[in-house]
Amino acid sequence: MLRAEGLTKTVGVGRAARLVLNGVSLAVESDEVVAVLGRSGSGKSTLLHLLGGLDAPDRGEITLAGERLTGRGARALARIRLLHVGFVFQQFQLIDELTGAENVLLATRLPGAPAGGAGRARKLIEELGLARVADHLPRELSGGEQQRFAIARALVNGPELVLADEPTGSLDGENGAAVLELLRGLAGRAVVIVTHEPEAAGIADRVLHLIDGRLRLGEAVEEEASQ
Amino acid sequence: MRALAALRAAFGEAVRMLRPRRRRTILGALGIALAAAMLSAAVVVGDGLGLGFDRAARAADLPDIIARFDAQPLGRVGARIAALPDVTGYSLRFEATNTGIAGRGHERGDAVAEVVDPRRRRGYAIVAGRDLRPGRREVLLERGFAQAWGVHLGDTVYVGGLGPQRVVGFVEAPDNVGFPLAKPRFYLSRQEIEQRFDTDHDPDTNLAEIWLRNPRYLDEVLVQARATSFGLHDIRFATRSGLRVLLDQAAGIVIDLLVALSVIALVTAGAMLAASARAEVQRRLGTIGVRRAVGASRGHVTLSHAVEALLVAAPAATIGLAVGALATYGPASRLLTLLNEPPPGTGLGLPLAGAWLLSVAIPVGATAWPAWMAAGGPVVAQLGGGDVSASGAGARRLSLRGRGLRLLGARLVAARRVRLVATVVTLGLSTAFVLLMLALASALSALETDPGALGKRYQLTASLAPDLAPRVRAIPGVQASAPRYQVLAADSFSLGETINVIAYPSDHTEFEAPQLVSGRRLRGSHEAEVGAGLAAALGLAPGSTLALALPSGTELRLRVSGVVSSLDHDGRMAFVPASALLAADPSAPSQIAVRLVPGSSPARVAAALRALGARPSQATTAVGRGAPLVAVLRTILRAVAIVDGLVCLYALIQACALTVQERRRTVAVLRACGAGPAAVRQLLTGAALALVLPAALVGVLLERLLFGPALSRLAASYATLPLGATLAEVLATLGGLAIAAALAVAWVARQAGRESVVAELAG
Numbered sequence: 001m002l003r004a005e006g007l008t009k010t011v012g013v014g015r016a017a018r019l020v021l022n023g024v025s026l027a028v029e030s031d032e033v034v035a036v037l038g039r040s041g042s043g044k045s046t047l048l049h050l051l052g053g054l055d056a057p058d059r060g061e062i063t064l065a066g067e068r069l070t071g072r073g074a075r076a077l078a079r080i081r082l083l084h085v086g087f088v089f090q091q092f093q094l095i096d097e098l099t100g101a102e103n104v105l106l107a108t109r110l111p112g113a114p115a116g117g118a119g120r121a122r123k124l125i126e127e128l129g130l131a132r133v134a135d136h137l138p139r140e141l142s143g144g145e146q147q148r149f150a151i152a153r154a155l156v157n158g159p160e161l162v163l164a165d166e167p168t169g170s171l172d173g174e175n176g177a178a179v180l181e182l183l184r185g186l187a188g189r190a191v192v193i194v195t196h197e198p199e200a201a202g203i204a205d206r207v208l209h210l211i212d213g214r215l216r217l218g219e220a221v222e223e224e225a226s227q
Numbered sequence: 228m229r230a231l232a233a234l235r236a237a238f239g240e241a242v243r244m245l246r247p248r249r250r251r252t253i254l255g256a257l258g259i260a261l262a263a264a265m266l267s268a269a270v271v272v273g274d275g276l277g278l279g280f281d282r283a284a285r286a287a288d289l290p291d292i293i294a295r296f297d298a299q300p301l302g303r304v305g306a307r308i309a310a311l312p313d314v315t316g317y318s319l320r321f322e323a324t325n326t327g328i329a330g331r332g333h334e335r336g337d338a339v340a341e342v343v344d345p346r347r348r349r350g351y352a353i354v355a356g357r358d359l360r361p362g363r364r365e366v367l368l369e370r371g372f373a374q375a376w377g378v379h380l381g382d383t384v385y386v387g388g389l390g391p392q393r394v395v396g397f398v399e400a401p402d403n404v405g406f407p408l409a410k411p412r413f414y415l416s417r418q419e420i421e422q423r424f425d426t427d428h429d430p431d432t433n434l435a436e437i438w439l440r441n442p443r444y445l446d447e448v449l450v451q452a453r454a455t456s457f458g459l460h461d462i463r464f465a466t467r468s469g470l471r472v473l474l475d476q477a478a479g480i481v482i483d484l485l486v487a488l489s490v491i492a493l494v495t496a497g498a499m500l501a502a503s504a505r506a507e508v509q510r511r512l513g514t515i516g517v518r519r520a521v522g523a524s525r526g527h528v529t530l531s532h533a534v535e536a537l538l539v540a541a542p543a544a545t546i547g548l549a550v551g552a553l554a555t556y557g558p559a560s561r562l563l564t565l566l567n568e569p570p571p572g573t574g575l576g577l578p579l580a581g582a583w584l585l586s587v588a589i590p591v592g593a594t595a596w597p598a599w600m601a602a603g604g605p606v607v608a609q610l611g612g613g614d615v616s617a618s619g620a621g622a623r624r625l626s627l628r629g630r631g632l633r634l635l636g637a638r639l640v641a642a643r644r645v646r647l648v649a650t651v652v653t654l655g656l657s658t659a660f661v662l663l664m665l666a667l668a669s670a671l672s673a674l675e676t677d678p679g680a681l682g683k684r685y686q687l688t689a690s691l692a693p694d695l696a697p698r699v700r701a702i703p704g705v706q707a708s709a710p711r712y713q714v715l716a717a718d719s720f721s722l723g724e725t726i727n728v729i730a731y732p733s734d735h736t737e738f739e740a741p742q743l744v745s746g747r748r749l750r751g752s753h754e755a756e757v758g759a760g761l762a763a764a765l766g767l768a769p770g771s772t773l774a775l776a777l778p779s780g781t782e783l784r785l786r787v788s789g790v791v792s793s794l795d796h797d798g799r800m801a802f803v804p805a806s807a808l809l810a811a812d813p814s815a816p817s818q819i820a821v822r823l824v825p826g827s828s829p830a831r832v833a834a835a836l837r838a839l840g841a842r843p844s845q846a847t848t849a850v851g852r853g854a855p856l857v858a859v860l861r862t863i864l865r866a867v868a869i870v871d872g873l874v875c876l877y878a879l880i881q882a883c884a885l886t887v888q889e890r891r892r893t894v895a896v897l898r899a900c901g902a903g904p905a906a907v908r909q910l911l912t913g914a915a916l917a918l919v920l921p922a923a924l925v926g927v928l929l930e931r932l933l934f935g936p937a938l939s940r941l942a943a944s945y946a947t948l949p950l951g952a953t954l955a956e957v958l959a960t961l962g963g964l965a966i967a968a969a970l971a972v973a974w975v976a977r978q979a980g981r982e983s984v985v986a987e988l989a990g
Contacts, residue, residue, distance in 0.1 A: 054899060054984045074980060075903045082901020093896045093988065097638060107900045109631030111909065153900065 001190040002028040002051065002161055007060035009046055020046050021057070022213030030160060033184060033191040035204035042210045044194035045165050051192060052085045052163045053077040065160050082112055086154030088183075090166035092146040094138040100149040101125055101134035107156050114157055124152040128182070144175030151182060155189075162186060164193045168200070233527060234534070241535035244511075250978060251507070254884060255590070256543035258877050263547030263586035265870050268555040270578045271571070275559040279568035280471050283401035286352035286569060290436035291445060291467050293350075293402055294452065295322065296459040298431040307455050308435055311448055315440045318347040319432040321417070327387025328413060330394075333376045338411040340386065341434075345416055350436045354569060356380045356396030361418035366392035369412040371405030371564045373397050386415070389423065402470060405567040442467070453717075453776065462778065463715055463725055501593035506889050508532070508597040515598075516606050525602040532598035536591045544586035548579060632897075632906055636913025639890050640882065650882045651921045654964070657875045658926025661960050662952040663934050664868040669953070685711075685738045686829055687821040689841035693732075699819050702835040704827030707737055711820040712805055714812065716775040716783075718765055726761055728775060730805040730815070738820045739802070745769055746789030752804045755785035760798020762790045773801060775811075783811040820846075872963060879915060879971035886914050887979045894979055895987035908976045915968040923961050927952075 009021040020043030028034050038044045049055040051062060053069045062069040065084045069077065081087075094103045104125060108117020125134050128148045138146055147167060154162055164183060168176030176199065183191055184203040193200050194210075201207045208215045283289070296304075301319050308317045321342040328338045343349065345359040351367075359365050366386065368378055373394070378384065383391045392415070403409050421430065439448060445466060452464070508515070515528055552575070560570040641647055685707075689699060693710035700708045712730040731738060736748060741758070746769030749756050755773050767773060767787050775783040785803055793800045808815050819841070823832060829845070836843040887894055897906060935951050952960070 049985050052899070078898065078901050078903030078906075080901075081899065082903075085901070087899045089896075089988070093892065093899075095635075095893050095896070097642060098635075106631075106635070106897070110897070110900065110902050111905045112903070113901070157901070 001030045001032075001065065002026070002192070003061075003063040004051060005061045007047070007050055007057045007062070009043070009050065009055075009057050011046065019213055021050070024060070024210075024213070024215050026051075026208070026215060028161070028190040028192055030190050031188060032206065033186075033193065033204045035200045035207045036192065036194040036210055036215070037198065037201060037207060038194070038196060038210035040196055043213060044196070044210055047210065048163050048165050048192065048194045051161075052087060053080055079112060082110055082157060083114070084159050084161055086157070086159040086162045088147070088151055088154050088162065088164040088167045090169040092138070092143075092150045092170070094146055094149060094153075096138055099135050099137055100130060100141060100145070103138070103149055104152045104156050107153050117156060120158070121152070121156050124155055125149075128152055142175070143171045144178055147171060147175070147179050148182065151179070155186070160189055162189055162191045164191065164195075166195050166197075167193060168195065168197060233530065237527065237531040237534045240531040241538055244531070244535050251884070251888070252539055254881065256539050258881060259540050259543040259586060259590050260547030260550070261870070261873055261877055262589075263544040263582065264551030264554070265874070266582045266586060267548040267551030267579060268870070270582050271552050271555045271575060272559045274571045274575055274578055275563055275568075278571070278574075279563050279566065280401055282571070282574075283352065283399055283566075283568040284467060284471075286354075287350060287400055288348060288352075288438075289401055289467050289470075290318070290348075290350050291439040291442050292435075292437040292449065292452070293465045294435045294437065294462060295465075296433055296435075296462040298433045299459060300429040301432045302429045304432050304435060304459075307459075308437060310455065311437070311451055313440045313444050313448055314437055316348050316438040318344065318350060318436045320344075320434040320436070321430070321432050322434045324410075328384055328411065330382060330384030331376050331378050335411055336387075338413060339409075341412060341414045342417050342420055343414055344418070348436070348438060350402065351398040351400035351414070352569070353396045354399050356394070358396060359414065359416040359419075360395075361416055362422055363416070363419060364389075364392050365395045365416065365419070367396045367398045367414035368394055369405055369567070370397040370399050371407075371567065372411040372413070374564065375406055375411075384413075386413070389415070389420075399567045399569060401567045402465065403567065405565050407565075464717065465725075501597070504532075504536070504594040505597040506885060508601045510888075512601060515602055519602060519606045525599065528602040529595050529599040533591050533595040536594035537587065540587045540590040544583055548583050548586065552579060632902075632909040633913030633916065636886070636910040636915075637917035638913075639886055639893070639910075640914040640917045643889075646882070646885070647917070650878055650918050651925060653878050654875055654918060654922030655925025655929060657871050657878070658922055658960060658964060659929035659934050660871050661868055661875075661963070662926060662930040662956060664871070665956040665960065666930070666935060666952045669956070683739050683846050684736075685820040685822040686846050687823070687833060687836070687843050688818040688846060689821060689836045689839070689843045691819045691836075691839060691841045693817050693819070695839065696819050698839060699821060699836065702832055704824050704832045704835075705821055706824045707822040708819050709733060709738060710805065710817045711738065712808055712815045712817045714778055714808070714815050716777050716801075718774060718776065726775060726799050726801055728777075728801045728803055728808065730803045730808040731820075732805040735802050738822060741791040741793040741800075744790045744792050746787070749788045749802065749804065752806045753785055754788040754804070756789045756791050756802040757787050758793040758798035758800035759790050760793070761800060762787075762798075764799065775801065775803075777808075777812045777815075779812040779814065781811045783807060872967065875964060876967040876970060879918065879967055880974055882918055883911050883914055883971050883975040884978070887911070887975055891982070891987045895982075895984045898984045899988065904976060904980050907979050908972055911972040911976050911979075912968075915972050919964055919968045923964055926960070926964075927957055 004024065004026040007021050007024040007026075008019070010017050010019050012018050024047060026034075026047075036044050036047065046055065050057050051064075053062075053064075053072070057070065060070070064080060067080055067084070069080065072080070094100070095106065098106060101121065104121045105118065107113065108121055125131055128151065130145060130148055130152065133141055133145055136145075138149075141149070147170075151162075151167075162183070167179050167183065171179060176197075180193075180200060180203045183193060193204065206217075208217060210216075298321070304319060305317070308314060308319075323340040323342065325336060326338045326340040327336045328334070328340075343359070345361055349358070353367070354370050356367075359367060366384060368384070372378075378394055380394055380396070382394045384394060386392050398414060399405075400412070403412075406412070417430065437448075437452075439445065445468065449464060449466075453462075518528055519525070556570070563570050688711065691699065696708050696710055699705060709731050712728075714728045716726045716728045718726060729735070729739065734748075735756075743756075744759055746756075757767050757773060761767065765773075767790070769787055769789055771787045773785050773787050775785070777783055783803070785801075785807060791800070791802070792798070821832065821836070821843075823829060833843040894902075894907065894910070897910070902910075930952055
């Protein structure tokens with residue numbers, strides 16, 4: 001589903017330049033949930049942005065659903081995101097003037113979006129238990145509800161890959177757990193969650209740690225830690 | 228010292244803040260430059276035209292009264308003038324019309340030679356070279372005339388009857404407009420002519436220039452002059468104040484237009500820059516909080532923002548001011564030359580400096596104020612950072628029912644209601660002004676080419692005796708013909724104003740039918756219709772008595788039956804029955820007015836008239852020899868329309884750019900969800916439509932209901948000018964607005980597409 005090979009990325013310029021990803025390789029299959037853990041500033045979000053085509057690596061290659069991301073233009077990357085990728089952000093990023101339902105619908109109105117978006121949006125809103133608050137503005141919703149609408153928006157065009165950046169970072173424990181459970185239950189999709197919260201590891205099929213710009217398996221890190 | 232150190236620190240910070248926002252800086256600078264250009268254009272043209280007559284009159288020592296009459300011995304006229312009260316000086320000339328002059332490959336047989344006494348007060352200004360010296364073969368040329376012929380100082384021109392004359396100076400005399408609006412004028416020394424022709428008898432004069440001690444007593448002196456003018460035939464008075472009114476009327480339109488447009492440009496730039504500055508300050512709220520937290524004062528934060536604005540505004544305003552001044556100085560100077568007035572020159576320095584200060588102060592104030600307000604808030608709140616999107620309680624509910632990104636774009640613009648209204652009003656005003664320019668251009672063209680615009684229904688005139696009218700009517704292609712009598716009279720009580728008196732033996736509306744404003748058409752032989760310009764000048768209304776002092780010296784009294792709207796002679800017109808005019812002045816000059824059958828050939832009829840011994844000529848339009856003036860006015864109108872269009876474009880770009888800037892997270896979220904350039908364009912199209920559609924409506928309504936009628940009254944209170952834009956003009960303007968919107972959308976979408984989604988999401 002998703003293949004990333006030898007990703008390198010430097011952020012900052014001059015003396016402030018810092019290598020945050022140093023030859024990262026990653027493969028995620030459909031139906032697999034991968035959690036990437038790391039400390040703040042370790043490059044987790046940068047990795048997620050590269051995987052979703054929001055940013056370009058200095059070196060390395062990414063393939064998503066059979067399409068190469070690296071070296072593609074802005075228009076092509078936008079089309080790939082529209083059809084294959086759903087983003088979930090820590091701050092929800094709902095549009096303040098639109099109701100929860102309209103935030104979900106907005107993604108279906110983008111040029112080139114798959115047909116039948118309205119039906120899918122309605123179904124998702126019901127499935128996520130949001131029908132009762134569908135006409136509420138974001139400021140009238142709880143954090144958990146906002147994040148569920150954000151997840152519905154990410155899923156509405158039927159992407160094969162969901163990328164979640166600290167999805168529980170702005171939620172309390174109960175709502176955070178509910179959101180993680182929701183992400184766990186996304187059948188048929190590849191899910192990559194980047195977070196610094198170890199709770200996310202509990203729902204993941206595979207846990208990776210981003211340390212010094214390299215990805216390492218969770219078990220190996222734990223083993224080193226215990227030694 | 229402390230203040231200097233604070234200023235230096237603020238300067239350093241301002242430079243650092245400017246560096247990362249180059250595109251927004253350029254956009255802001257463009258707006259300032261545009262407004263400054265508009266302002267300097269208004270200053271150059273306004274100062275040139277508004278003060279031109281006073282400047283010229285001062286330089287020329289223009290007399291308070293200029294009297295023209297049939298030639299009389301100089302001594303006789305001098306004695307009469309010397310007897311007038313309150314006269315401080317006078318000068319007598321001989322004005323010879325239809326004089327031949329040739330030089331630099333040109334030749335004219337209709338020039339006006341002014342034979343002057345260089346030892347007396349002149350009434351003209353030497354703008355190059357020197358004045359005439361008695362007894363030499365020298366000539367002065369009017370500046371516009373010399374420029375048109377390419378004559379230089381020291382050249383030789385050939386004057387009919389005098390032979391070669393050396394050009395020693397160029398002059399400006401604001402008692403008349405210059406060549407080619409009027410016939411070419413040149414000045415000769417009386418002493419030289421007397422020497423050449425060895426005349427020792429009392430020479431003739433036909434023009435007197437009179438200076439008064441106190442111009443307030445002008446009317447009294449004129450009454451006295453009229454009373455003592457027996458024996459002087461065809462006497463016509465022109466006054467300094469009368470000349471000024473005429474010129475101010477024409478210049479007033481252009482000045483008012485430019486001032487209105489520059490105010491719009493300034494308000495647009497100010498509003499947009501204020502909005503942009505507010506958004507920028509919101510964006511920097513976190514930084515401001517940090518600076519406040521480490522001890523920067525509110526004043527220092529404000530100062531650094533003000534200096535930042537100054538760094539952008541000062542060069543932009545300088546460039547804009549220079550461009551505007553350079554672009555308009557040439558046409559304005561040409562216009563002034565046509566009006567026999569000097570260009571403003573260094574006198575412009577002070578007004579331009581004021582314009583520069585205003586152009587800089589507005590953006591600096593617009594930037595400093597939001598910074599001052601933001602820096603005054605709690606530091607903790609500032610440290611929380613600034614999200615420029617509408618959030619919290621301020622957010623308004625939008626609906627996407629069945630629609631998409633365009634509606635979202637429109638709603639995002641509508642979320643800033645005050646700015647939406649300000650932008651719509653700005654665009655609406657600009658649209659209305661463009662429509663007005665087009666309507667003005669159409670009106671000018673009509674006045675230039677269509678005698679019907681003056682209410683004239685005849686196409687030709689023929690210099691034939693009145694009793695030949697039936698023979699003219701018999702020419703194939705002629706529908707009607709009648710003698711047309713025309714004399715220049717004066718009002719018996721206000722002698723400063725000349726009145727164009729026109730008379731037909733029968734119903735004059737068959738040949739001239741200016742629109743009736745009030746009252747009714749004349750019926751009896753003791754009635755007259757007067758132009759609205761004359762009615763306004765003399766306070767006439769239907770039922771009043773019009774007392775005309777005719778050139779023959781007799782008086783004609785008629786009852787005013789109606790007031791008509793006529794552009795001819797500035798509305799100072801009177802239509803009277805021929806029987807009444809001929810009874811008072813049997814020698815009133817006439818021509819035959821010829822009205823053609825629709826579709827018949829004027830050339831063929833003119834040939835038939837020539838066969839009768841006539842010299843046929845086309846009916847005059849309102850513009851006539853004023854074609855060059857119209858051309859200059861068109862140039863100015865065109866320049867103003869272009870700047871106006873740029874103001875529209877700038878307002879649209881700024882409005883779209885601000886929407887993107889303020890809602891950058893929304894745009895970034897959309898892009899993260901898969902919105903490509905087309906989707907961003909759709910969003911911005913909605914935003915632009917939300918501005919353009921109401922603006923178009925506002926613009927058309929403003930032009931139709933307010934500007935058109937207002938300018939029509941301003942341009943000529945004595946006539947109805949058709950200044951309503953036609954459907955084609957409305958469609959062309961709306962098309963232009965749509966193109967401006969498309970350009971703005973394309974440009975801003977391109978810029979938005981270059982922004983990093985990741986950076987924008989991070990805010």
